[in-house]
Amino acid sequence: MSMRWKGGAPLRKYMNDDIEEVICNCCGKIIKAEHGIVKEGVFMAEIKWGYFSKKDGEVHSFDICEACYDKMTESFLVPIEQKPMREFL
Numbered sequence: 001m002s003m004r005w006k007g008g009a010p011l012r013k014y015m016n017d018d019i020e021e022v023i024c025n026c027c028g029k030i031i032k033a034e035h036g037i038v039k040e041g042v043f044m045a046e047i048k049w050g051y052f053s054k055k056d057g058e059v060h061s062f063d064i065c066e067a068c069y070d071k072m073t074e075s076f077l078v079p080i081e082q083k084p085m086r087e088f089l
């Protein structure tokens with residue numbers, strides 16, 4: 001079932017400019033958005049690989065649901081840094 005999304009197809013669905021749904025790259029879970037707002041915790045990552053990498057000029061992105069994020073970060077040898085958000089303006 002995850003085969004469907006292999007090969008670099010866009011994984012975020014948009015309606016006009018509003019995000020409609022996000023697919024967790026890790027488990028394939030579909031996370032719906034309402035009026036452009038994703039109503040669940042999602043780790044949305046994008047990296048622009050630069051000159052000093054072996055992927056110079058490539059932009060990679062993926063989305064990870066909160067459950068998979070927890071599993072992934074719990075497997076880290078060195079724990080992630082965690083701190084409370086300060087006031088956000």
Ligand SMILES: [Zn+2]
Pocket residue numbers: 024025026027028029064065066067068069
């Ligand atoms: Zn997931």
